[in-house]
Amino acid sequence: MSGEASGEVSKESEEPSKPQLFMRQPDLSGLPAAPALAPGYVLRPAVPADHEELADLLSEAFGDTWDAERVAGEFSPGNGVEVSYVVAAPAGVVATAAARQLPDRFPDAGYVHYVGARFSERGKQLGEVVTRRVLAHFAAAGLHQAVLETDDFRLPAIWTYLRLGFVPEPRAPGDVVRWSRVLRNLAARPARTTAAATDSGSAHPSDTAAGARS
Secondary structure (H helix, E strand, O other): OOOOOOOOOOHHHHOOOOOOEEEEEOOOOOOOOOOOOOOOOEEEEOOHHHHHHHHHHHHHHHOOOOOHHHHHHHOOHHHOEEEEEEEEEOOEEEEEEEEEOOOOOOOOEEEEEEEEEOHHHOOOOHHHHHHHHHHHHHHHOOOOEEEEEEOOOOHHHHHHHHHOOOEEOOOOOOHHHHHHHHHHHHHHOOHHHHHOOOOOOOOOHHHOOEOOOO
8 A cells, every 4th residue: 555644534535445546656767865864763674673663653554453473474575575664763663665576466566565654753754765765675676667556545645656756557447537636636735735745644544654555
């Protein structure tokens, strides 16, 4: 799944049964550097000792129940995950994203998987930081494209992905209409709200998540 915080919930968020929307970044060459992290914040690969904190973070970000066992399974090599990245702050793990490969579905692209951040970290661009790191991982692995799946109501995340070079790719009946509504809603957002698109916190759990859920 993909998305980031907006602090608001649209009608689409009330329809969780909808298939997720699909986006593709078709050219991973020349990726710009990620935003700088604040002092005391470190971007690094996740380790097993992070699983409890990741479970708590993902429960907050995605609004469902995670535990260390689920984290270990979801982000395992057996599930196609090559590496998970975290931003660690003095208070603990505050953001995450994973690099996944699904060659049967996307032989030419890496899959951005489960991006999420703490509500308390809104305004620090951590969702963008971890997403950029995943894209850099794909580029270093020789991949030229990346894909992800997201929800209609995750407007700030979609805005971030557009800025990172992702483009909508309609794949199911009705997707063109859904994307038209999403882009119209993005255009109608106040400048101050759109500027916060790289934030990763929200008053609503399901708006905080970003990444790609299989």
